[in-house]
Amino acid sequence: MGILERLNGGRWGVHPHDDHKRPAADTPLRVMPLPAKLCVPLLQHVGAPAKPVVAVGDSVLRGQLIAAAQGAVSAPVHAPSSGVVTAIGPVTAPHPSGLPFDAITITLDGEDRALEAAGVDDPLALEPAEVTRRIADAGIVGLGGATFPSAPKAQLGRKLEVQTLVINGGECEPYLSSDDSVMRHRADDVIDGVRILMHAVGARTALVGIEDNKPEAIAAMREAARAFAAIRICPVPARYPMGSDRQLVEVLTGKQVPAGARTASIGVLVNNVSTCAAIHRALRHGEALYRRIVTVNGGAVAAPGNVLAPVGVLVEDLLAFVGLKEAPARLVMGGPMMGLALPHAQVPTVKACGGVLALTAAEIARPAPSACIRCGSCVKACPMGLQPLEIAARVRAGDYDGAASLQLDDCLACGCCAYVCPSNLPLVQSFQHAKGTLWARAQQKKRNALTRELADARRERLERDARERAEAAAKRKAARAAQQASAAAPGGQEMPS
Amino acid sequence: MLVPVVILTLLGLMLGLMLGYAARVFAVEGNEVAAEIAAMMPGTNCGQCGLAGCGAAADALVAGAAPATVCPGGGAPLAQAIAAKLGLTLDLGGLADQGPKIAEVQEDICIGCARCLKGCPTDAIVGASKQIHGVLHQACTGCGACVTECPTGAIGLRPLPQTLQDWNWASPSFA
Amino acid sequence: MSEYLILLVSTALVNNVVMSKFLGLCPFMGVSKSMDSAFGMGLATTFVITVAVAASWVLDYFVLAPLGLQFLRILTFIVVIAATVQFIEAVIKKSMPALYQSLGIFLPLITTNCAVLGLALLTVQEGGSFLKSVVYGFGSALGFTLAMLMFAGLRERLALVRVPAALDGAPVSFILAGLLSLAFMGFAGLNFS
């Protein structure tokens, strides 16, 4: 950072002084041996959970569809290896709450028998719709963490005539190097995936943004992209959260994404490098997304590095493979800035899990929070230009609407504010709490609207029923009276009661 | 003595006329606040508050005869919205420990008498005579009307199960 | 022209009606919990003061003074003020219901806001021209609005911090008002000659 910039308070984001990416990033890629069982979650994406198409007791093969997509935004799930389905039901989710979610548990037979899979020799000759269909069938979702299913995203891009693809090789989180590893070892796959995606979307150019702290990846990708003029490799400054789509888009294209809108609204579609590699495998080799490269890192790990692991492997098994040198004080899925703390190690990984961290007490140590001194460090650090200190003050006072009026919705939960805070305030937790509370309120409002509708409908129905009954009764009475009258007229006698 | 009296009388007359005219031009009808609050309420007229329906509760709120937490069905969010609207101080103590609840039918006791169906203000219970009844989670307000209707005690209220979607971080303890 | 400008600045800042004359403390303490309602109150009071000062001047100059009825000032002025406030209330209730809600009882109480009557009496006593009196009243009212806005902003921020329980509420507000007054003492003796 130059002196002038420093006097001006610096730019957004933080520069973690030690990104802890090496030596893990430099170790050779390892393939994890098959564990005894896998728990493949049904909801690994944004949207509706997949619906199981196998039953307990069924034998499955590697690559076999075990749960189908449901609805427009969803993704199917495939078996990562061969074995027998032993349970379909709740397992602990990789989430701090420790709450369960549904998963298909497969006890592996160790033979790893694969389903016959057929790729296409020239995916670029296929109709874009066919490419998208194959991406959907392979269960590919955004692997950078957003987990939006890739096929509907590509469709959206085609519909909005997106011209530019931004390929996210930012991987700005400390400790993580799985995308780095993909770019170093599978640069050709990534570039091929980018070309297939460009074909599917109809985009003319692709900008691959890679943080400049990954020179090996940049070199490998440049080499791979040499033949394709439409694909440009763009080194970007290493600054967290460069890997956030909005920030990367601004750095690469100079345009900001309007608040509350998707990048497609400004003609840009962002995809992760690992997603592109997965698209390549899906189209060329017919391979569904059931395994990925996971960074296992952290002070408690004996042999940190990148591991090719099946989706749904238990964190416990993953850590057993790399070994622990001491008891971790915290397990995190994802990076240290945005990752989720795990309640215990018996949780499965998901498609978007780029890293598992076993952190020591020293690594997570933070002094006790003290009062906010309004120093404004968080304002400088916030990549969205928010005022975390003002929002946090309102949340603390229980003024959630006041927090929302300061655009709490735009918060990425990137953690820059909490990272730089000299008072060590738990800002992210405070914002997440406020967002959750506001969401719950909105839900309650919707619910109230629904019940009000139902109650009104019921009241109307009851009134109608009563009216109809009354009318019927009146009719009967009238009929009886008429009968009476007709009976009385000739005889002049009273009806026997 | 006469002059001041005349002057004051004239002054009063003039200003009175002006105000009379203003009152006609800027007239406002009815109590809009009560109507707005009634619109915020669940509108099920479930009677849990002990008042005759949501409209009555809104009137009581505006009159200051009921606390902001009067509506159990609306829960804490509604109480907060009402308090903000009326500028009341809010004591959520009574509400906080309860949390949202929904009705649940114990299938082994249910005799399928269908009485609860009639009692439910939101038609949240499905079933027919001689059949086991079920509760629609989305529609149930947890008002408890069905509980009193049930002759066998098969219906009870239970807390809404927590899911990954509605789980929330606790408010951090700030220094 | 510059004379009026100096008068405006002097009445708004130097002889601030709240901070150095200590008039209008009732709404200053009462309606200063949020900047929105404080600003609304300030604007309403500004309108009332300006109209009341003008009307009082006219009343005094053309009716009371020629007839030697100065002893009726308080009585007649308060009637004029009350009528103006009633008028304002009707307008706000119709056009800005949210502001009407937030001002609550303090809106009709503008009638008894001593700043209004005080300014009406002061301007008449000063014996300036009509325009000067109106500028005097308007400037003071702006000063009132400024003080209200400042104080409400401070109190809004106060609501976000942890004031010791013993001082929370009115006590700390009074201390705050004292400190604000201390700051306004910087304008003491301001003289643009």
Place this chain on the structure above:
Amino acid sequence: MNMLASSALPSVAASPHAGQLGSVSHVMLKVMLALAPATACGFWYFGWPAFNLWLVTVLAALAGEALCLRLMAKPVVPTLLDGSALLTGWLLAVSLPPWAPWWLGVIGGLFATVIGKQVFGGIGCNLFNPAMVARVALLVSFPVVMTGWVAPIGLTGAQAPGWLESLQLTFGGSVPDAYTSASLLGQAKTELSRGVSLLQTFANGLPVSWSGMRPGSLGETAVLLIAAGGIAMMLMGLITWHIPVSMLLAIAIPAAIGHAVNPARYLDAGAHVLSGGAMLGAFFIATDYVTSPSSRGGQLVFGAGCGLLTWVIRTYGGYPEGVAFAVLLMNALTPVIDRAIKPRVYGRNWRGQPIAPRKEN
């Protein structure tokens, strides 16, 4: 796998799981480091009495803080160690006349931390700059003592009082007339009010210099060291240029215009910027985090307001110096500024609405 027993994971906390491990006391310590050279220079100019006063004031500020914390049953030592009360006392001390009697420092120090800060809830909760609250309260209550300046005669000069003598000066009687002298701003104000034009008063040139060797408080004399400390704070990333620059410009520009129009009535820009608390105020007082706006735009407005009010009070007001008043007045306006000027949020315009999508062609 016993290393992964669930009891081995005591904490499930929200992200981030990393941090810079900074602390409030680090921040305060850096500010004090930046302030130290100018203070030391002040001691050198004004001798032992100045040091005594500084010590008494700082101790009183600490005592006031400790007393309040004790009364509220809050932990005393950890809070005192954050350094904020020390810094408050320090800033107050360097704004007082260096040879002022001990009780001035004690009253000021106590007032600063008790009324200026702890009443509102302690660090981060105060709405006015505590040191300036105390300074203004002292100025209003004891105007004579607060404007009794002395000429800088050095720590070791022939006339300079020794350490024992200095104790007598601080804790005993009043400052002997032989030492007293007027500050530039005070002199200008007094002479102007007597009808003497500035040209006449300062016929031999203005007594301002960058060395700061002239009557004044500790913090207003060594302007170069103050400015150097301020720039050091900017380089350390503690403050940005917005408040200091806008404040100094807002003093200098009206001063320059006034001086050009009527040099007999208005001091020039250099005299304004280099004298009084302008420099200290711009770099150390107005930049107080708690009481200044958090957005850059707001900081520019805040600084400009401080500067302009300072010049207005100095030039037209009843007090010779206006920095403290100006800062307090702008402190009071800070919530209003913060509300009016917010930083532009990514993907939104200044008014907070989403920007229009701009497609690539």
